[in-house]
Amino acid sequence: MAEETQVQPDPITTKSYSVHLLVSMLLLLASLVWAIYDEVEIMRPYKDYQARFRAYYSRFLTELQPQQAAKEDAIRxxxxxxxxxxxxxxxxxxxxxxxxxxxxxxxxxxxxxxxxxxxxxxxxxxxxxxxxxxxxxxxxxxxxxxxxxxxxxxxxxxxxxxxxxxxxxxxxxxxxxxxxxxxxxxxxxxxxxxxxxxxxxxxxxxxxxxxxxxxxxxxxxxxxxxxxxxxxxIANMRNFDIGIKQIHLLDIDLVDRCESCHLGIREPVEIGPTDLIYPVFQSHPRPELLTIHDPEAFGCSSCHNGNGRATRSVTKGHGRHKFWLWPMYFPENVEAGCHQCHANEIVTPGGETLNMGRELYMNKGCWGCHRFEGYDAEAEELTAVSQELRNLSATHGANAKEMRVNLDLGDTAADGAAAQRYYARAEELRLTNTRLDAEIHNLTMEQANLAQEVKKFGPSLKEIKLKDVKEWIPEWVKNPHEFRPGSKMPVFRLLDEEVQQISAYLWQNALDGELVRQPRGNSERGQELFETRGCLGCHSIGEGDSQMGGDFAANLSRVGEKMNYDYMVRWIHDPSEVTPDPNVPDAMRPRPVMPSLRLTDRESRDIATYLSEQRTDQEYPPAPYMDDPEMAAAGLDAIRHYGCAGCHEISGLEEEGRIGTDLTLEGSKPLERLDFALKTHEAELEGWYSHKGFFERKLENPAVFDEGKEREHLERLRMPNFNLNAEEINALTTFLLGAVETTFPEQYRFEPEDERADVQEGWWIITRHNCTGCHQIRPGNVSSFMTIPRYTDDPDWAEQLPPQLYTEGARVQPDWLAGFLANPALSERDVNRNGVREYLHARMPTFYFSDRQLAKLTKFFMARDSQPVPHMPEAMEALTNAERAIGRQLFVSDAAPCLNCHMTGIPSQDVDATAPNFLIASERLKPNWTYRWMLEPASIAPGTAMPSELFERDGDRWVFAGQIPAQARNYDGDHADLLTRYMFQMDAAELRRLQALQ
Amino acid sequence: MDWHQLWTIVSLPDNIPIVGMLFIIPFFTWYALRQARANDRLVERLENDPDMAKTHHRKVQPFKKGWVREVAVWPYLLRMEFLAAIIVTIILMVWSITLDAPLEEPANPSLTMNPSKAPWYFLGLQEMLVYFDPWIAGVVMPTLIIIGLIVIPYIDANPLGNGYYTYKQRRFAIWAFIFGFIILWCSMIVIGTLIRGPGWMWFWPGMTWDHNRLIFEINRDLHEIVGITSQPWIGIFGGLVVGGFMVVAGYACHRIITATEFSRKILGRMSLLQYAIMQGLLIIMLALPVKMAARLLFRIKYVWVTPWFNV
Structure with missing residues (x-):
C-alpha cells in the first residue's frame, strides 16, 4: 500500500500540452504558407515562363534593334x-x-x-x-x-x-x-x-x-x-503584365490559354527555336497559316488539340494525359488538325503530309475494304440513284394503273359529276407521270454517268483466263510482293490450301473469250514507245536503282512472265475493250483505271513485244487443282472472307460489300473500341496506348494485334500487309487521326459553295486519275516524267515534258477544254495523235470521262484561276488589211521566228515544231492570256521554251523588241495586241500567205 | 506480381481513403478496446473497494491516488479537441494540396467505363449487387441498414456503458458492430476498391487488370442443382430453404443472446417486439456472409427464385 499513499500527479489536469499545441500550430501555419505558395506559384507555372520571356525577349529585341536600324540606314x-x-x-x-x-x-x-x-x-x-x-x-x-x-x-x-x-x-x-x-x-x-x-x-x-x-x-x-x-x-515588354493570356471563343466554348507560355507565337518578329533559349518561346513556324486562321477566331486547340484550359503543367496543357481525350498532335501528325474542317478535300494546300495520307488511302486502295466518305463516292451514288430510279418506276406504274381504273370508273359512273371527278383524277395522274418521265430521264442520264465513273481499285479478275499464265496465279495470290515488290496488291496471310482454293475459283469463274492472234512486234521500237508515249506516267519498270516511272500503277519488270501476249496487245491498244460477260451488261461493269493512249495496232504490238520480254526465267509449278470444282466452291468462301471483291471485279460477287470498318470517323472512335488485344498492358506501360500508337502499329504490321492470341485461322485479323514505309505510315496515321467527328459549327468548316467547291471537287478526279503523274498542277508537284533520266539529263528531251497546268484555266476556253478532255486527239477521224502538241512523244490519253467529270474538271481549272462563270468570250477588234500585213511581217521576222517552233498543221512544216499549234489558238486560248503570255512567258510557265522579252515598253504600248519590219514602223498601236489579234483571226488562206513569205 | 498495377490502384486519388482505412480502422478498434479493458479493470476495482467507489467518480484511466475527482470539460476536454482539430486540419490541408480531385475524362453515354465503380463509400452496396438481386441489394438492404441504425436506441435494453469505453458491459453490442460494420461493410468496400477489376472480376492484389481476361464460371440457382424445374415447386423449395436458414440463424442468435447470465438479464428487460426486431435484423445481417460464401465458394446464384423477386 506504500505506493498508493504516494500522491501521483493527475495526468489530465497537470500535464501541459503547450509543446503539442505549439508544434501543431506551427505545422498548421506552415501548411497555410504552403497552400498559399502552391496557389500562387506552383499552380501557376506560366508566371515563371512569362518572367523569363520578358527578360529574354527584351534582350533579343535590344540586340536586334541596332541591326535593323543599320539596315534602315543603309536603305535611307x-x-x-x-x-x-x-x-x-x-x-x-x-x-x-x-x-x-x-x-x-x-x-x-x-x-x-x-x-x-x-x-x-x-x-x-x-x-x-x-x-x-x-x-x-x-x-x-x-x-x-x-x-x-x-x-x-x-x-x-x-x-x-x-x-x-x-x-x-x-x-x-x-x-x-x-x-x-x-x-x-x-x-x-x-x-x-x-x-x-x-x-x-x-x-x-x-x-x-x-x-x-x-x-x-x-x-x-x-x-x-x-x-x-x-x-x-521593347516598350510593350516594359509594360508586360504577368497573367493568363487566353483566347475565348463563345460559340464553340473554347478557352485556349496556350499563349500564357507560348508567348512568342504571334510576335511580329521571327523568333527561332533557340533565340530565346527555350523552344517554347519560338514564333509559329508557319505564320502564313495564322493569317488564314486568325487565332482570335479559331483558337489554338481547335487545330492542334490538347487541353487549352490547363495551365498547371506541360503534360496537362498538351493533353498528354490518360483522361484527356484529345491529346495534342505530335509534330509529325500536326496536319491531322486540318482534316476536321477540310474533310471534303483530298488536297488541302499546305497540308502535304495529310495530302499524302489521303492520296495513299485512295491509291493504295484502302477504300476497297474500308468505307471513307468521299472515296468511291460514285459507287455509293450509283446505288442511291438506281434505288431512286426503281422507286420512281414503281410509282409510275402504280399511277398508270390507278389512271386506268379511274377512267373505267368514269366511263361507268352513275352521274356526270362523279364521272367528272374520276376523269379529273385520271388527268392529274397522267400529268404526274409526265413529270415523273422527265425525272426518270434525268436520273437515267445520271446513272449512266455514274456507271461510267465507277472503277474498282484492282483489275477485273473476270479476264484472267485470257490474260494470265495459269500457274502464275497461285504464286501471286500467295505473296504478290515477292513477285513485284511494292505492288499495290497487299500480302494476305493465306494458308496454302486457301491460295489454291482462291486460284481455283478465280480461274474457273473467269470469262471465256476469243483473242485475236497477234504477230510479234519490234521490241526496240516497243521500248522507245513505252518510255516516251506516257506509260511511265503511271507505270514503272526496272527494279532497285534502275527503276523509273510512276508508282500509280504496276511495276512491269516481270510482266512477261505472267501475261498472255495476245491479251496484252488488246489491252494496250484499248483498255476499255472487255470480254463480254453474259450475266452483266457492259454498261454496268466497272471501268478499268487505265486510259487509252490511242496507239495504232503496230505500236501496241511493239510495246507488248517489249513488255513480254520483261521476265526472269522462273518456272511455276503446275496447278492441276485449279480445275477442281470442289476447290473452287471452297474458294468462294475464302474470297468472301478476305473481301477480294472490294477491289476486284469477280464473277458472282458483283454486289459484294466492303468487309472492313468505316474509317470516316476513326480518329474519334473511343480508344476502348480499338482492340489492342493482348498488347493493351504493354501499350499502357510503353506509352503508346493511343490512337496514334494503334494506327502506326496496325499499319506497320496489320497482324500485330493477333500476336499471342489462340485463334482459329479464320478468326484471325484479315487486314493484309501493304509493306508501307515509315513515311507512308506516318502520312496515313495523320490522315486517320484527323478523321474525326468535328464539333465545330458550320462557319468554322471549310465547306464553300462558290467556285472553291469546284476546286475541291476537281482534286478528287485528278488524284483518282493520276493527272499529276504527267502534269505539274501545283508548284512543287513532281511528275513521274520529271524523274526519268532521259527527261532530266537531255535538254532536247526536257522540251518533251508534258505541259505544266499552273494557269490552265486562264489560258484556255472552257468549252474547248471540255472537248479536249473528252477527246484529246481533237479529231473524230485522225484519232491517233495529240490534238495540241503533236510534236510531243508523250500523249495525253483518253480517259473516257463522263459528262459530269468533264464539267467538274473544266470548272476546276477555271475556278483555280478565278475565271468568271459562265465564260463570256472577249470581244476582238477585226484586223484591217494593213494590220494583217504588219502582223504577217512581225510573225515571220527573224527576231520572232514563231513558225520555227509553233505547229501549223502542215506536215512538212511541223516536223521540227516544238510548240503548240496556233491555228487552233482562236478556239483554244483566251486572247487576254495570249497577250500576257507573249509579253512574259517565263512568269506564267517557269522554264518554258517560249522566249521572253520579245517586246519592249514604249510609253503606254509594247513594241517589238527586234528589228521592226518596214511596214510596222509607222504603226502606232500595241504590237503584242496586234499579234494576238492576228493569231486569233488566222485562217487557212492567211496561213498559205504566211508560208509563201517564208 | 505486377507491382506497377498494384501501385496504380493504390495510388489512385480515389482510393487513398480506402488505403488509409486499411490501417486506421484496425488501429482505432484496437485503441478503443484497450481503453475499454482498462475501464473494465477499474470497474472491477471499484466493485471490490466500496470506499473508493464512494469518493471517486472518474471512470476513465486506472485510478490513482491524488487525482482530482472530476475533470471539467473546460479546459481539459476542449483543449484536447482543439489540438485534434488542428491536427485534422493540417492533414486535410496537406492532402488537398498534394492530391487533386480525381477528375477523369468527360462522360460518354455510349461508352461505359470498365470497371465502372461507385464512389468509395458506396462500393459496399455495389459489391452486394454481386450476391443479390438488384431489388434486394439496391433497395431492401440499404433501407434495412438505415432503419436498423435508427432503431438501435429503441431495441437496446442494456442501460450500462454510456459515456465511457467498456467491453464487458456491452460485449454483444460491440461484437454486433465489429461483425456488421468492420467485417461486412468495410471489407466489402475494400474488396470493391482493390480487388474488383475489369468486368467486376476478382483480381488478387498484384494481378494485372487485363480487360481481355476470360474466366470460366457458371453460377446456378440452387433449385437447378437440386433438380427442380417447374415454377410453383421452385418457389416453394426456395421459400423452404430460406425459411430453414431463418430458423437456424434465429436459433443461433438466440443462443448467443442468452449465452451469459448478464445477457439473459438484458433479454429479460426486452419486450417481445424489441426482441423480434432485433432477431430480424440480425438474421438479415447474417444472410449476407452466408450468401457471399454460397456465391464465391459454391457458385450458387439464387436460392429462392420467384416470379417477383429472387434471393
Whole structure:
C-alpha cells in the first residue's frame, strides 16, 4: 500500500500540452504558407515562363534593334530614298508657313471661340429643353401656353459673352447675343474649322503622298521590322503584365490559354527555336497559316488539340494525359488538325503530309475494304440513284394503273359529276407521270454517268483466263510482293490450301473469250514507245536503282512472265475493250483505271513485244487443282472472307460489300473500341496506348494485334500487309487521326459553295486519275516524267515534258477544254495523235470521262484561276488589211521566228515544231492570256521554251523588241495586241500567205 | 506480381481513403478496446473497494491516488479537441494540396467505363449487387441498414456503458458492430476498391487488370442443382430453404443472446417486439456472409427464385 499513499500527479489536469499545441500550430501555419505558395506559384507555372520571356525577349529585341536600324540606314542612304526624301522636304517646306498659319488660327482662334459660344448656347438650350418637357407632360392648356411664353422669353434674352477673336490674335471681344445669334456664332465657327482643316489636308496632300512613297520604299526593301517598331515592342515588354493570356471563343466554348507560355507565337518578329533559349518561346513556324486562321477566331486547340484550359503543367496543357481525350498532335501528325474542317478535300494546300495520307488511302486502295466518305463516292451514288430510279418506276406504274381504273370508273359512273371527278383524277395522274418521265430521264442520264465513273481499285479478275499464265496465279495470290515488290496488291496471310482454293475459283469463274492472234512486234521500237508515249506516267519498270516511272500503277519488270501476249496487245491498244460477260451488261461493269493512249495496232504490238520480254526465267509449278470444282466452291468462301471483291471485279460477287470498318470517323472512335488485344498492358506501360500508337502499329504490321492470341485461322485479323514505309505510315496515321467527328459549327468548316467547291471537287478526279503523274498542277508537284533520266539529263528531251497546268484555266476556253478532255486527239477521224502538241512523244490519253467529270474538271481549272462563270468570250477588234500585213511581217521576222517552233498543221512544216499549234489558238486560248503570255512567258510557265522579252515598253504600248519590219514602223498601236489579234483571226488562206513569205 | 498495377490502384486519388482505412480502422478498434479493458479493470476495482467507489467518480484511466475527482470539460476536454482539430486540419490541408480531385475524362453515354465503380463509400452496396438481386441489394438492404441504425436506441435494453469505453458491459453490442460494420461493410468496400477489376472480376492484389481476361464460371440457382424445374415447386423449395436458414440463424442468435447470465438479464428487460426486431435484423445481417460464401465458394446464384423477386 506504500505506493498508493504516494500522491501521483493527475495526468489530465497537470500535464501541459503547450509543446503539442505549439508544434501543431506551427505545422498548421506552415501548411497555410504552403497552400498559399502552391496557389500562387506552383499552380501557376506560366508566371515563371512569362518572367523569363520578358527578360529574354527584351534582350533579343535590344540586340536586334541596332541591326535593323543599320539596315534602315543603309536603305535611307540609297539614291532612290534620298531623292524621295528630298522631294518630301521641298514639298513640306513649300507649305510650312501656310500650315502654321492654319494651325494657329484653328488652335487659338476658331476653337476657343467656338467653345465659348457653345457653352453659353448650351445653358440657354438646357433651360428651353426643360421647359419643353414640362409642356409635354402638362395637362393644362393654360399652363402650356404660359410656359411657351416662358420659352419665348428665354429665346429673346440677351446674354453677355466674352468671345476670343477668331483670327487667333489672342484678343477678346464682349458681345451681347441672343439664343439664335449664339447658335449662329457656334455653327459659323464649326464651319470655319472644317474649312480650314480641309485646306490644311489639301496643302499637305503632295507631302503625304511622298511620305507614303518613302515609307513604302522602306518597307519594301527592309526585311523584318523597322527600328521604331522594335522600339514599340521593347516598350510593350516594359509594360508586360504577368497573367493568363487566353483566347475565348463563345460559340464553340473554347478557352485556349496556350499563349500564357507560348508567348512568342504571334510576335511580329521571327523568333527561332533557340533565340530565346527555350523552344517554347519560338514564333509559329508557319505564320502564313495564322493569317488564314486568325487565332482570335479559331483558337489554338481547335487545330492542334490538347487541353487549352490547363495551365498547371506541360503534360496537362498538351493533353498528354490518360483522361484527356484529345491529346495534342505530335509534330509529325500536326496536319491531322486540318482534316476536321477540310474533310471534303483530298488536297488541302499546305497540308502535304495529310495530302499524302489521303492520296495513299485512295491509291493504295484502302477504300476497297474500308468505307471513307468521299472515296468511291460514285459507287455509293450509283446505288442511291438506281434505288431512286426503281422507286420512281414503281410509282409510275402504280399511277398508270390507278389512271386506268379511274377512267373505267368514269366511263361507268352513275352521274356526270362523279364521272367528272374520276376523269379529273385520271388527268392529274397522267400529268404526274409526265413529270415523273422527265425525272426518270434525268436520273437515267445520271446513272449512266455514274456507271461510267465507277472503277474498282484492282483489275477485273473476270479476264484472267485470257490474260494470265495459269500457274502464275497461285504464286501471286500467295505473296504478290515477292513477285513485284511494292505492288499495290497487299500480302494476305493465306494458308496454302486457301491460295489454291482462291486460284481455283478465280480461274474457273473467269470469262471465256476469243483473242485475236497477234504477230510479234519490234521490241526496240516497243521500248522507245513505252518510255516516251506516257506509260511511265503511271507505270514503272526496272527494279532497285534502275527503276523509273510512276508508282500509280504496276511495276512491269516481270510482266512477261505472267501475261498472255495476245491479251496484252488488246489491252494496250484499248483498255476499255472487255470480254463480254453474259450475266452483266457492259454498261454496268466497272471501268478499268487505265486510259487509252490511242496507239495504232503496230505500236501496241511493239510495246507488248517489249513488255513480254520483261521476265526472269522462273518456272511455276503446275496447278492441276485449279480445275477442281470442289476447290473452287471452297474458294468462294475464302474470297468472301478476305473481301477480294472490294477491289476486284469477280464473277458472282458483283454486289459484294466492303468487309472492313468505316474509317470516316476513326480518329474519334473511343480508344476502348480499338482492340489492342493482348498488347493493351504493354501499350499502357510503353506509352503508346493511343490512337496514334494503334494506327502506326496496325499499319506497320496489320497482324500485330493477333500476336499471342489462340485463334482459329479464320478468326484471325484479315487486314493484309501493304509493306508501307515509315513515311507512308506516318502520312496515313495523320490522315486517320484527323478523321474525326468535328464539333465545330458550320462557319468554322471549310465547306464553300462558290467556285472553291469546284476546286475541291476537281482534286478528287485528278488524284483518282493520276493527272499529276504527267502534269505539274501545283508548284512543287513532281511528275513521274520529271524523274526519268532521259527527261532530266537531255535538254532536247526536257522540251518533251508534258505541259505544266499552273494557269490552265486562264489560258484556255472552257468549252474547248471540255472537248479536249473528252477527246484529246481533237479529231473524230485522225484519232491517233495529240490534238495540241503533236510534236510531243508523250500523249495525253483518253480517259473516257463522263459528262459530269468533264464539267467538274473544266470548272476546276477555271475556278483555280478565278475565271468568271459562265465564260463570256472577249470581244476582238477585226484586223484591217494593213494590220494583217504588219502582223504577217512581225510573225515571220527573224527576231520572232514563231513558225520555227509553233505547229501549223502542215506536215512538212511541223516536223521540227516544238510548240503548240496556233491555228487552233482562236478556239483554244483566251486572247487576254495570249497577250500576257507573249509579253512574259517565263512568269506564267517557269522554264518554258517560249522566249521572253520579245517586246519592249514604249510609253503606254509594247513594241517589238527586234528589228521592226518596214511596214510596222509607222504603226502606232500595241504590237503584242496586234499579234494576238492576228493569231486569233488566222485562217487557212492567211496561213498559205504566211508560208509563201517564208 | 505486377507491382506497377498494384501501385496504380493504390495510388489512385480515389482510393487513398480506402488505403488509409486499411490501417486506421484496425488501429482505432484496437485503441478503443484497450481503453475499454482498462475501464473494465477499474470497474472491477471499484466493485471490490466500496470506499473508493464512494469518493471517486472518474471512470476513465486506472485510478490513482491524488487525482482530482472530476475533470471539467473546460479546459481539459476542449483543449484536447482543439489540438485534434488542428491536427485534422493540417492533414486535410496537406492532402488537398498534394492530391487533386480525381477528375477523369468527360462522360460518354455510349461508352461505359470498365470497371465502372461507385464512389468509395458506396462500393459496399455495389459489391452486394454481386450476391443479390438488384431489388434486394439496391433497395431492401440499404433501407434495412438505415432503419436498423435508427432503431438501435429503441431495441437496446442494456442501460450500462454510456459515456465511457467498456467491453464487458456491452460485449454483444460491440461484437454486433465489429461483425456488421468492420467485417461486412468495410471489407466489402475494400474488396470493391482493390480487388474488383475489369468486368467486376476478382483480381488478387498484384494481378494485372487485363480487360481481355476470360474466366470460366457458371453460377446456378440452387433449385437447378437440386433438380427442380417447374415454377410453383421452385418457389416453394426456395421459400423452404430460406425459411430453414431463418430458423437456424434465429436459433443461433438466440443462443448467443442468452449465452451469459448478464445477457439473459438484458433479454429479460426486452419486450417481445424489441426482441423480434432485433432477431430480424440480425438474421438479415447474417444472410449476407452466408450468401457471399454460397456465391464465391459454391457458385450458387439464387436460392429462392420467384416470379417477383429472387434471393
Amino acid at each position: 542612304q540609297s539614291p532612290e530614298y534620298q531623292q524621295v526624301s528630298g522631294e518630301l522636304g521641298t514639298a513640306e517646306e513649300a507649305v510650312r508657313a501656310r500650315i502654321a498659319e492654319i494651325d494657329r488660327e484653328v488652335g487659338q482662334g476658331v476653337v476657343p471661340r467656338m467653345t465659348s459660344a457653345r457653352n453659353a448656347f448650351q445653358i440657354l438650350r438646357s433651360e428651353i429643353d426643360a421647359q419643353r418637357y414640362l409642356i409635354e407632360v402638362s395637362h393644362d392648356e393654360g399652363d402650356k401656353e404660359s410656359m411657351r411664353e416662358d420659352i419665348e422669353e428665354i429665346r429673346a434674352r440677351v446674354v453677355e459673352v466674352e468671345l476670343p477673336l477668331a483670327d487667333g490674335s489672342g484678343g477678346t471681344e464682349e458681345l451681347e447675343l441672343q439664343y439664335e445669334q449664339l447658335e449662329a456664332e457656334f455653327l459659323g465657327m464649326q464651319e470655319r474649322r472644317t474649312k480650314l482643316q480641309a485646306e490644311r489636308l489639301e496643302a499637305l496632300a503632295e507631302a503625304n503622298r511622298l511620305r507614303a512613297e518613302r515609307d513604302a520604299l522602306m518597307s519594301d526593301r527592309l526585311v523584318g521590322l523597322g527600328a521604331t517598331q522594335i522600339d514599340g515592342l
